[in-house]
Amino acid sequence: MEEKKIQLTIDRHVVEVDPDMTLLEAAKTVGIEIPTLCHMDLKGTCVQNKPASCRLCVVEVEGRRNLAPACATKVMPGMVVHTNSGRVIRARKTVAELILSDHPNDCLTCPKCSDCELQRLVMRFNIREMPFNGGEQSVRKNELTLAIKRNMDKCIYCRRCESVCNNVQSVGVLGAVRRGFNTTIAPTFDKMFTDTNCTYCGQCVAVCPVGALTERDYTDQLMADITNPDKVVIAQPAPAVRYALGEEFGMEPGTVVTGKLATALRDLGFDYVFDTDFGADLTIMEEGAEILDRLQRHLKGDKDVKLPIMTSCCPAWVNFYEHEFPDLLDYPSSAKSPAQMFGAIAKTYWAEKMGIPREKLVVVSIMPCLAKKYECARDEFKVNGNPDVDYSISTRELARLIKRANIKFANLPDGDFDSPLGESTGAGAIFAASGGVMEAALRTVYEVYTGKTLPRIEFEQVRGLEDGIREATIDLNGFELKVCVAHTLSNARKVMDRLRAGELDYHVVEVMACPGGCIGGAGQPYHHGNIDILKARQRAVYCEDEGKKLRKSHENPDIQKLYAEFLGKPLGEKSHHLLHTTYHDKSIH
Amino acid sequence: MAKEIKLACNVIEQVEAICDKHGNQPGELINILHEAQSLHGYLPVEMQRVIANKLGIPAQKVYGVVTFYSFFTMTPKGKHPISVCLGTACYVRGSERLLDEIKRVLNIEVGETTPDGKFSLDCLRCVGACGLAPVVMIGEKVYGRLQISEVRKILDEVSAND
Numbered sequence: 247m248e249e250k251k252i253q254l255t256i257d258r259h260v261v262e263v264d265p266d267m268t269l270l271e272a273a274k275t276v277g278i279e280i281p282t283l284c285h286m287d288l289k290g291t292c293v294q295n296k297p298a299s300c301r302l303c304v305v306e307v308e309g310r311r312n313l314a315p316a317c318a319t320k321v322m323p324g325m326v327v328h329t330n331s332g333r334v335i336r337a338r339k340t341v342a343e344l345i346l347s348d349h350p351n352d353c354l355t356c357p358k359c360s361d362c363e364l365q366r367l368v369m370r371f372n373i374r375e376m377p378f379n380g381g382e383q384s385v386r387k388n389e390l391t392l393a394i395k396r397n398m399d400k401c402i403y404c405r406r407c408e409s410v411c412n413n414v415q416s417v418g419v420l421g422a423v424r425r426g427f428n429t430t431i432a433p434t435f436d437k438m439f440t441d442t443n444c445t446y447c448g449q450c451v452a453v454c455p456v457g458a459l460t461e462r463d464y465t466d467q468l469m470a471d472i473t474n475p476d477k478v479v480i481a482q483p484a485p486a487v488r489y490a491l492g493e494e495f496g497m498e499p500g501t502v503v504t505g506k507l508a509t510a511l512r513d514l515g516f517d518y519v520f521d522t523d524f525g526a527d528l529t530i531m532e533e534g535a536e537i538l539d540r541l542q543r544h545l546k547g548d549k550d551v552k553l554p555i556m557t558s559c560c561p562a563w564v565n566f567y568e569h570e571f572p573d574l575l576d577y578p579s580s581a582k583s584p585a586q587m588f589g590a591i592a593k594t595y596w597a598e599k600m601g602i603p604r605e606k607l608v609v610v611s612i613m614p615c616l617a618k619k620y621e622c623a624r625d626e627f628k629v630n631g632n633p634d635v636d637y638s639i640s641t642r643e644l645a646r647l648i649k650r651a652n653i654k655f656a657n658l659p660d661g662d663f664d665s666p667l668g669e670s671t672g673a674g675a676i677f678a679a680s681g682g683v684m685e686a687a688l689r690t691v692y693e694v695y696t697g698k699t700l701p702r703i704e705f706e707q708v709r710g711l712e713d714g715i716r717e718a719t720i721d722l723n724g725f726e727l728k729v730c731v732a733h734t735l736s737n738a739r740k741v742m743d744r745l746r747a748g749e750l751d752y753h754v755v756e757v758m759a760c761p762g763g764c765i766g767g768a769g770q771p772y773h774h775g776n777i778d779i780l781k782a783r784q785r786a787v788y789c790e791d792e793g794k795k796l797r798k799s800h801e802n803p804d805i806q807k808l809y810a811e812f813l814g815k816p817l818g819e820k821s822h823h824l825l826h827t828t829y830h831d832k833s834i835h
Numbered sequence: 836m837a838k839e840i841k842l843a844c845n846v847i848e849q850v851e852a853i854c855d856k857h858g859n860q861p862g863e864l865i866n867i868l869h870e871a872q873s874l875h876g877y878l879p880v881e882m883q884r885v886i887a888n889k890l891g892i893p894a895q896k897v898y899g900v901v902t903f904y905s906f907f908t909m910t911p912k913g914k915h916p917i918s919v920c921l922g923t924a925c926y927v928r929g930s931e932r933l934l935d936e937i938k939r940v941l942n943i944e945v946g947e948t949t950p951d952g953k954f955s956l957d958c959l960r961c962v963g964a965c966g967l968a969p970v971v972m973i974g975e976k977v978y979g980r981l982q983i984s985e986v987r988k989i990l991d992e993v994s995a996n997d
Contacts, residue, residue: 418893423902434895435880834884 254325269316284404285317286775290712291761295409305329339371347378358457386430393446393619401458407450416736419444443569447562447759448616448768471608472515479608480518481511486614486678486764487641489786493771494645495655500782505660521663523670525588526677530799533581534690535816552576554752559583561621562759572831580826585611589634590824595812611638614767626827640769669804672797679787680733680763681708684756689798696723711762733758842881854889861890876912913948913955918972922961930969936986
């Protein structure tokens with residue numbers, strides 16, 4: 247039986263909605279966007295923050311003495327609601343002015359300028375003066391890590407970062423300390439992020455409405471390298487970048503801009519424009535071989551083989567298990583991430599081919615991710631102190647570079663990636679979405695294991711955005727391969743807790759730290775709580791895959807050539823040395 | 836930020852026993868912190884980590900509670916905690932000047948502990964002995980109608996009797 251609808255009046259609209267809706271949601275059904283600031287609800291996912299604390303969404307309900315927060319007031323039959331009465335508008339303006347009284351007034355140079363939710367509200371409310379003098383700022387700390395910049399003077403206490411750090415990621419580093427005016431949102435024991443179990447997933451940055459939490463910006467360093475005639479600078483954009491970059495230039499979410507991306511990178515002055523998708527295909531060769539190796543040993547009755555094997559592409563997930571599950575470090579695949587595999591090959595195979603000395607070569611990754619910035623600096627990925635990937639910029643930073651360089655992105659012609667590290671398959675393209683690495687691996691593992699061609703390339707069972715944990719069973723010539731895909735670290739923790747308790751019977755597990763996988767990464771254009779943007783990016787991922795001539799990593803001709811000319815075979819000695827890594831206990835006691 | 840001090844094994848065991856007594860329930864956090872502080876005098880970082888591990892909650896949550904309530908402290912108390920009453924009666928009879936003299940003699944501020952760990956200094960509001968104003972407590976002992984000129988002598992005596 248269908249639930250009974252409730253009828254109420256919002257401004258001049260009579261609306262009929264479900265009884266569990268809030269006034270905020272009910273107003274949205276008739277196109278009324280009540281302003282919000284602390285509120286965030288990435289519908290269908292666990293990314294939520296509903297403290298009802300900012301009070302910017304207040305509305306007037308007839309018969310009620312006080313104004314009501316629309317985000318936390320449920321609809322009632324016969325309610326008469328005014329979202330734009332004089333009283334409401336005055337109250338909202340005062341609330342915004344009070345928030346501004348304790349907020350720095352440096353919008354011109356703030357990294358969040360023009361993308362700041364507080365700034366938008368100030369413009370919307372037509373605030374042109376600051377009537378309240380602020381109290382003095384107290385013990386808030388600023389910090390610049392390899393990945394994240396904290397400027398807590400700008401914090402407005404919406405608690406979104408606290409919600410994602412605790413509820414979505416279960417990392418529990420950020421939270422409120424002290425009280426009253428001295429309250430601050432701080433890492434554990436007021437330490438710096440670097441001294442905590444922060445994974446640098448950056449989801450706090452992805453949801454911060456203001457400039458309190460932003461990414462560390464490497465664009466100036468990149469321009470300095472590009473303009474240095476002694477350097478050869480090469481670009482490798484991650485799969486997820488091409489499904490989101492267009493949004494920064496007013497294009498519809500979900501527009502695939504692969505060709506324009508290649509042209510823009512060349513116009514920016516990169517000497518060679520390659521593709522991390524190539525690294526993704528390479529990852530499948532190595533990780534796929536590792537899956538097969540462990541499976542075959544398992545089937546032969548080897549009791550020491552560690553199953554499930556877990557993907558290791560996501561650097562925040564790697565940090566997470568090094569911090570939280572040091573007893574289970576044998577389970578994740580030893581394969582490096584696609585970006586690091588790319589860097590290792592670029593600085594050996596390709597550099598030797600081209601006769602470019604390592605110290606002249608600058609490998610820059612363009613990533614949807616902030617943890618990649620940290621990953622670049624890991625000692626495991628350096629040779630004599632020289633990193634395989636010199637540094638990483640986010641999708642947003644790339645957009646800023648393009649704007650600065652007078653490039654009209656939307657009008658760019660489509661370009662191609664350079665050869666040989668620019669060739670890729672549909673399997674590499676789908677790494678951007680949660681379930682993508684699993685699907686890409688299954689396409690290769692199936693064909694290598696069974697020796698047969700896949701009857702159907704798509705593995706829809708492992709795709710999805712809303713379910714945090716998905717399970718599937720794949721028939722490999724009668725052997726039932728059990729796989730699991732988890733996204734967000736709280737879901738990863740559920741899987742790991744079951745593994746620790748000995749309750750897992752999966753063979754392969756994929757984990758991505760960000761909601762929806764890399765398409766929801768912390769370096770992507772801000773989604774501002776709109777799930778439709780992530781859905782559009784996800785559709786774009788599978789659209790790109792369908793349009794590819796080659797859709798299985800092992801069919802990539804340049805990958806085949808790389809093995810023939812240089813690496814030998816997957817899991818061979820050279821691969822082991824260049825493409826695999828080790829993990830370390832980084833737990834804090 | 837408090838320095839991380841290594842706790843003695845038996846203290847850790849006692850704190851773990853307190854957590855066990857409360858069923859390791861996150862909802863018992865405040866009661867556990869009360870007992871841990873009365874056991875050890877203060878709540879250092881390492882103790883908060885022990886409690887967080889036992890209750891299965893982030894250390895950040897424990898720290899948030901400890902910093903929220905003024906009763907909880909992360910600074911070790913001296914062997915002889917000094918409390919200067921700043922209640923109305925004591926205040927009008929000059930307890931603030933007494934406080935200044937104690938700060939001067941011990942060279943510490945309110946909320947701090949002397950480097951040798953002997954004295955720590957706090958203020959409070961009324962011990963119910965207004966007839967004796969101004970009142971200072973050192974440990975459990977109450978000093979009434981205290982004169983500024985007596986402060987150094989009393990502190991020296993307490994120190995000498997250790």
